Amino acid sequence: MEQKRSIHIWLYTILIAGLVAAIIWGFTATKSAKALELNGENHYNRAFHELVGYVDDIDVLLSKTQLTKSPAQLAKLSSDIFRQAAEAKSCLGQLPTSEVQLDNTSKFLSQVGDYTYVLSQSMINGEEISEQEYEDLASLGEYAANLRDTLSGIEEQIYSGEIRISDTNRKKRGKVADAAGNSILEDLEDVEKSFEDYPSLIYDGPFSEHIVNREPEMLKNSEEVSQEQALQKAEELINSQDLVFESLSENTAIPSYTFARDNENEQISISVTKKGGYILSYLYNRNVDGEQLDIKEATEKAAQFLQKNGFYSMQDSYYEKSGGVATINFAYVQDNVTCYSDLVKVRVALDNGDILGLETKGYLMNHTERELSGASLTVEEAREKISTNLEVSATKLALVPKDSMREVLCYEFKGAFNDRNFIIYVNANNGREEEIFLLIESDEGVLTI
Known part of the structure; x- marks a missing residue:
């Protein structure tokens, strides 16, 4: 008890x-x-x-x-x-x-x-x-x-x-x-x-x-394409017929269809614009086994790919390398003037030269045949507007985009100062200094800041 x-x-x-x-x-x-x-x-x-x-x-x-x-x-x-x-x-x-x-x-x-x-x-x-x-x-x-x-x-x-x-x-x-x-x-x-x-x-x-609210230049007056027509464009890009529809993006600057292929060793995704049926982006993910190509060979592969797919008169500019893949920027050239707004990026595998990616948004947003007026200043007159500290090594004409999307015809002066490379853009009509960029050059690429 x-x-x-x-x-x-x-x-x-x-x-x-x-x-x-x-x-x-x-x-x-x-x-x-x-x-x-x-x-x-x-x-x-x-x-x-x-x-x-x-x-x-x-x-x-x-x-x-x-x-x-x-x-x-x-x-x-x-x-x-x-x-x-x-x-x-x-x-x-x-x-x-x-x-x-x-x-x-x-x-x-x-x-x-x-x-x-x-x-x-x-x-x-x-x-x-x-x-x-x-x-x-x-x-x-x-x-x-x-x-x-x-x-x-x-x-x-x-x-x-x-x-x-x-x-x-x-x-x-x-x-x-x-x-x-x-x-x-x-x-x-x-x-x-x-x-x-x-x-x-x-x-x-x-x-x-x-x-x-701007409309992409390339899509103006373009007719809409069906999902089936867009699929055909995507399959033509990679010469394959095993893509499947994934999604339709409507509420974006460039509405597009996306198609994909996904298996154990690789994934492919391709977006095609709803208006006009242009390739907006292409991404091919696979393992890259080492680097057999140098940047010159990769650039040639990228240029051939662009030519084959209707991107003509494109000039390579800057690039970067990462994980055995080179991403190369190309800009459209009209009448010997580089139009930097019309930008296309191509990704190239450095093991065998496969094209692993394509991005065309800049090109689609801006590309049009422009009425280019001649420069009011000669290259010599424009050169007098920049600092004598820059040791100029190359000069060309370029259309430079501003924040407003307005383009300015400029002389591009590339040169060296204190063991570093710079680019200075001088307005070809009034001599105003528009931009100065520092070139960052390394084994991994060439970029500007």
Whole structure:
């Protein structure tokens, strides 16, 4: 009897100890969860507060741009706007906004810095700001002021405890959004709606409407091809008939069909444009057994492949080697002018010269027969515009793409300085120095920075 009572006491003791441990664990876990949630909320609040500050600064700086006629002052203001806009986008990206699309807000922050930078460069180059551009600055200022006011109103609600930024995540976690959660979602939607009438800006920066929404040159006026027609194009490329349809990519700059072959030793993937039926990309994965070809032989193999598949008048430029494969860049040449925008990349296996890859997006986006006007400057006149420190070894004409996708006819001067090779591009019409690149040359390839 005594032994039975001892067993009961022992069991009760274990049960009570377990219960106490569970309570302590539950309390600790709850406390940790609350601390984690508080830390997250503080992070969101800090990011939102900084976002409001950056937008406020942008508003003030945009007001100043409308008052200056000094190129140096506009350059300084645009640099400040560019930096503040980048910081604002970073803060926006830290917020839990998966439940609401803020694409237009992000687009505004991208364009406002980009646009003012382009204007400052124009002024530095001796151009004056037009009335339309001043109107654009005023419009950007109005949108910045409205954005600041809306964000400031949300911030006041956050500080008063009416809403919490983390409430936007409740729906994502599977919980029913409460009134506060709905409120901040609605406020953020109001921010986005304020940009519904945001005007299109056409200028020379990478976020300009005419660049973001541009149509590939090669695909203009091209008819759509069927899946069967695209498959035939893919099979002709590799002289094989065992490819199978894999996918159709629609929501991209270049919609395309993708076909594949996958077996134990190799994988092949080929994408064909939906419009025009052009090869967009080709990838052949297999083991490469050593290097038997040098870069000259690999370049010849790549050039023959391009010629065979309809890419004519292509000139090799830079290359890199990795894992027994050479990736060689080719650019189109028209009337002895190298058109660097019309870029094609070819991957060659260095064990036997197989073509392991082809990338044509740059070519499809930009290739067209251009109306090339002659250079206003002679090569000698252009050479006088560059530093005498460069020991020039080669010169040619080239079309150089800018961030705006605008192409500039330039003289390309390649030469040495301090035992390193450089390329300087001089505008062939006004003598302006457009670009300077350092050539990185090694056993693994030739690249530019």
